[in-house]
Amino acid sequence: MSKTKIILGCFDDPDDMMQGITNLQKNSIPIYDVYTPMPIHGIEAKMGVKDSRLGYAAFCFGCLGLTVITSIVYYTLVGDWPQNIGGKPSFAMPDFIPFMFEWTILFTAFGMTFTFFAATHLFPGRAPRVMDLRATDDRFIIAVDAKGNIPHDDITNLLKDAGAVEVKHNERKYVSYE
Structure with a gap:
């Protein structure tokens, strides 16, 4: 052989x-x-x-980022430290849209970077094959x-x-x- x-x-x-x-x-x-x-x-x-399934991973990472920042903002402003500012509700959604958008993008970017390294086995410090x-x-x-x-x-x-x-x-x- x-x-x-x-x-x-x-x-x-x-x-x-x-x-x-x-x-x-x-x-x-x-x-x-x-x-x-x-x-x-x-x-x-x-x-x-086959077609890549990375789009599904990106969507999941974006949803995770949105959930994390929504939970942080809700806990901080409603549960932990509620304040009456000008008679507005404690959790006024339009005020937090920029935070939610940025955290969605942040989690998607970092999640896709780590997913790419895991899928291709191109971790930093590894010799290319x-x-x-x-x-x-x-x-x-x-x-x-x-x-x-x-x-x-x-x-x-x-x-x-x-x-x-x-x-x-x-x-x-x-x-x-x-």
Whole structure:
């Protein structure tokens, strides 16, 4: 059994890379991931990536911020220290709309930052993990999981037929910048 874990197909042209994805999918070869130095229109649909649920998380964080500031203002002005200022009610909503808006935005911003770091495993201080260092510069990379039953030569030939400039067999999953 081979020790190869990942087969990388390096492409110069995004159209060739898209053809490589098509070739692999026609032959039912699972693609681990695709790395590009720039966004490519339509690659999410071709790879079958689901829509993000980050909008739901943002809404929940906004609701949490609104609830927290509403609770603080209500407790402070009605429960803990009620005051009669000009005969107005203790909890006049129009006076607190700016506070509520700002806290909603604050909780949403910080919550989404932490959610992004948790979802992508990009915590501060963690060394970045990339398949090929050129993927952030000028190459388009298709990473194929090589642990399946498909012969490695077939995968290499499919990538070469699509226009791969280089095909590498990695024993490790990631290359570190260190």
